Amino acid sequence: MSTPIIPTELVAPIWNPASYANRDAVEQIFATLRRDYPLAMCEVPGYKPHWIVTKYKDVREVSRLDDIFHSGDISKTPASIMAEAMMAEYSGGKPHIFRTLVHMDKPDHTEYRNVVKDVFMPQNVATLKDGVLASAREFADQMADMNGECDFAETIAMRYPLQVICDQIGLPREDHATMLRLTQWFLSYADPDLCRPGSVLTDPEQQIKTWQIVYDEFKSYYTDLVAQRRAAPRKDLATLIAHGQIHGQPMDERGMISYFVIASTAGHDTTAATIGNAMWILARDPGLFSRIKADRSLISGFVEEAIRISTPPMAFVRSATQDYELSGQQIKKGDRLYVSYLSANKDEEVFDAPFAFQPDRTPNRHIGFGFGSHICVGQHLARLEMRTLWEELFERLEWVEMAGEGQWQESEFVCGPKRVPIRYKMN
């Protein structure tokens, strides 16, 4: 069978950060792909050829077969030929700026993941309940003090998960805002409102400068912290990472800085996106709001559905280490696969009415946290955080509505709303 090729005009927008400002249009592209090109080749000028993997079954299969579909040989995030060249130049020939868990394969991946794995197991996350509740109450109080109007994305959704994860890492509260700024410069580099001031997307030099600044700031910050924790251990993530052993040796510098980077970026940006989008949905749907307010047992399903609908990390890229037949297509050794979690989570064959928000959807085996050995290590913390906040908000909010237009970030990798202006009454 010859390889199906997706028409360029159909698929090109998925690579462009600006496309994601119009979420519905992006969802529509993937719906068309699932129907007409479920597993097909994308050959867009400026990008190497990629298979676009859109179906739930295929996304799970590729994600699960980590030895066949590597995470560390090429950029794990969608990147143009120019961006890949820049990353290689910047990192001295490596495919990534940072080498985090996400960018590793066995055996290193297992070793690095083991450093923090236990503290994120559900039974251990459960012991964090009181601290998380205190943060949720603090942010609910802030909301109550804002005279019934706020930009929920900026004031609550982005700040509450930031506080929870930074508390866990062991960062003083006054440094949390710095972490938010660095995360946004790094992950939302293409959004005109969130990128580093002065950086221009069309200028590659500026992009490299942003990476340099972000890496240097993270490095100087965390090098100090590691020294402190080695001298005086505490009960926090920073201490675990500072003492982490990899194949019986201390972590190297790049591995250690990257570890902090993944914890202090992936640990809140994704949760922020989910919380912000969930409020956006609620504020437009008074029926949904009153239904959950009246029956709080729906909160946990509400959170799962918010993750499925939002799917903040929308895609990862893998490369094949050997030939493999996937759903009747012949993947060749060295081929690249753009694996769309966003698409898999809307697959009509798995989710009835995939665009409908159904807090009581059962089963809801979404892959918002990924699948396979890279599955989100923070998933139980993320759930605890979100359930705790929504328990507070459903208790205290009497009603909520939009007070202006919401707005999505312009981001082709991790994406969430950057503006969710709401009006509300709460006690």
Place this chain on the structure above:
Amino acid sequence: MRKWQCTTCGDIYDEAIGDPDSGIAPGTRFEDIPDDWMCPTCGSTKDSFEPYTE
């Protein structure tokens, strides 16, 4: 009846409940699950599971 935990994702396999979605009946002992069974949450193989005590 015992419980087992997936060391990759934290999922619990409770022998009393089984994994009916994957055709594993309630009451199935972990040892008796077929070797090609996968963790329903993350797809890990059987050998990723450890005995779990509360």
